[in-house]
Amino acid sequence: MEATSQEWVTVNEREKAMKITLCILTGCLAAAVMAAQRDALAAQSDALRPNILIIFTDDQGYADLACTGSKTNKTPRMDRLAKEGTRFTNFYAQSVCGPSRSALLTGRYPMRSKGWSMPASEITFAELIREVGYQTACIGKWDVSNRKPIIERMPNAQGFDYYFGTLGANDGGGVAFHENNEKAGSTRDMGSLTRLYTNKAIAFLKNTRDKNKPFVLYVAHTMMHTIIDASPRFKGKSKGSLYGDVVEEFDYETGRLLDVVDELGLRENTLVIYTTDNGPWNQPAYYRNKKGHPKGSIFWGDAGPLRNGKGSCYEGGYRVPCIVRWPGEVPAGRVSDAIFATIDFLPTFANLAGFKVPDDRAIDGVDQTELLLGKSKEGARDNFVYLNNAVRRGKWKYLRANHKVPGYARDRERKQVEELYDLEADVGERNNLAAKYPEKMSELKNLMETLAKEK
Numbered sequence: 362m363e364a365t366s367q368e369w370v371t372v373n374e375r376e377k378a379m380k381i382t383l384c385i386l387t388g389c390l391a392a393a394v395m396a397a398q399r400d401a402l403a404a405q406s407d408a409l410r411p412n413i414l415i416i417f418t419d420d421q422g423y424a425d426l427a428c429t430g431s432k433t434n435k436t437p438r439m440d441r442l443a444k445e446g447t448r449f450t451n452f453y454a455q456s457v458c459g460p461s462r463s464a465l466l467t468g469r470y471p472m473r474s475k476g477w478s479m480p481a482s483e484i485t486f487a488e489l490i491r492e493v494g495y496q497t498a499c500i501g502k503w504d505v506s507n508r509k510p511i512i513e514r515m516p517n518a519q520g521f522d523y524y525f526g527t528l529g530a531n532d533g534g535g536v537a538f539h540e541n542n543e544k545a546g547s548t549r550d551m552g553s554l555t556r557l558y559t560n561k562a563i564a565f566l567k568n569t570r571d572k573n574k575p576f577v578l579y580v581a582h583t584m585m586h587t588i589i590d591a592s593p594r595f596k597g598k599s600k601g602s603l604y605g606d607v608v609e610e611f612d613y614e615t616g617r618l619l620d621v622v623d624e625l626g627l628r629e630n631t632l633v634i635y636t637t638d639n640g641p642w643n644q645p646a647y648y649r650n651k652k653g654h655p656k657g658s659i660f661w662g663d664a665g666p667l668r669n670g671k672g673s674c675y676e677g678g679y680r681v682p683c684i685v686r687w688p689g690e691v692p693a694g695r696v697s698d699a700i701f702a703t704i705d706f707l708p709t710f711a712n713l714a715g716f717k718v719p720d721d722r723a724i725d726g727v728d729q730t731e732l733l734l735g736k737s738k739e740g741a742r743d744n745f746v747y748l749n750n751a752v753r754r755g756k757w758k759y760l761r762a763n764h765k766v767p768g769y770a771r772d773r774e775r776k777q778v779e780e781l782y783d784l785e786a787d788v789g790e791r792n793n794l795a796a797k798y799p800e801k802m803s804e805l806k807n808l809m810e811t812l813a814k815e816k
């Protein structure tokens with residue numbers, strides 16, 4: 362009996378001890394939670410927390426704007442934006458639509474973020490920025506839910522409070538819309554899309570925006586992806602054929618959106634980023650095979666001095682125009698040749714808005730705040746990997762012998778040999794220096810294998 366009561370005493374003491382331990386643990390946990398909240402608040406209070414407006418076109422050429430080299434297209438509003446902000450000449454998206462979007466949203470190369478097949482488990486910057494008090498909206502082409510209405514992979518589930526747009530592309534000359542998770546009609550009038558998306562973006566800013574919160578507005582245009590078209594007001598008006606009309610309409614509509622930013626007093630505290638998802642269609646294989654274009658139209662963009670275009674691992678596939686404006690913060694009238702990429706958006710927004718970059722997965726992007734604010738000339742990135750086809754470090758670019766690219770993007774002039782280019786001297790990638798610098802080549806090849814590895 363004694364032993365039993367002794368056991369009871371022991372059990373009671375154990376329970377007491379456990380309760381004390383639990384209290385301590387709970388206390389520790391509460392303290393830890395409070396500390397984490399304090400850290401988050403401190404990060405937020407140190408952060409500049411601008412509004413973020415991303416204007417993202419589709420398949421637009423490196424040299425389609427007057428300020429990036431076009432001799433035919435008139436783009437006064439984009440040229441003005443470049444004067445008011447910084448234009449980046451070594452900016453990288455990805456080489457095709459879906460992979461470009463998953464990279465932009467997650468800060469992860471497409472071999473990790475999976476492009477069109479982006480799983481629900483990917484964490485987008487919209488999810489993270491919403492947690493620290495931003496309101497988020499996406500207008501336009503989504504293209505990371507396999508072009509299907511899979512609810513858990515659609516914008517509302519991936520961090521956007523509001524969505525209007527098309528889940529896929531417009532290759533067939535028609536699109537269907539969703540507003541949030543509901544169907545919202547369809548159209549075959551491709552010439553109406555740029556204005557429609559701009560109207561939706563303006564409606565968000567004027568009517569839906571919560572004035573007590575900073576916002577992210579991600580406007581992903583369907584143009585200039587084929588099938589291209591312009592509205593009657595712009596059709597036949599440019600010197601650059603129908604493609605030029607589409608570019609000029611985009612310029613006008615973006616000007617209209619930026620005017621509303623001004624009207625609403627948002628100009629000073631809004632970071633505006635303009636870029637596109639990949640290089641232009643400019644390959645003869647595509648031109649010959651693609652059906653359904655308005656008769657006689659030249660429908661491709663201008664990659665300027667860059668080799669090849671959409672889908673290619675030459676610069677024409679990945680390197681795209683980019684302009685960033687934030688009055689008083691991002692230097693005006695600057696042209697930067699620092700290496701910068703859409704995968705850098707997430708870590709940069711983390712710094713600007715005050716959220717933490719996920720630490721449970723590989724993030725390929727780097728924080729480019731110092732570059733944007735003009736405090737660093739070179740920025741935080743010295744390399745870029747073009748899937749496992751090619752890699753760049755500094756001015757050197759290595760390409761493997763076999764390029765795994767879509768059929769239309771295959772460069773039929775090239776011999777299947779390893780290539781090494783000095784992009785500062787030869788941005789058009791024509792003078793193969795592989796035989797001259799074998800050590801540089803093997804160094805870059807190793808780097809490509811490391812960067813492209815599954816993590």
Ligand SMILES: [Ca+2]
Pocket residue numbers: 419420457458586638639
């Ligand atoms: Ca595209």
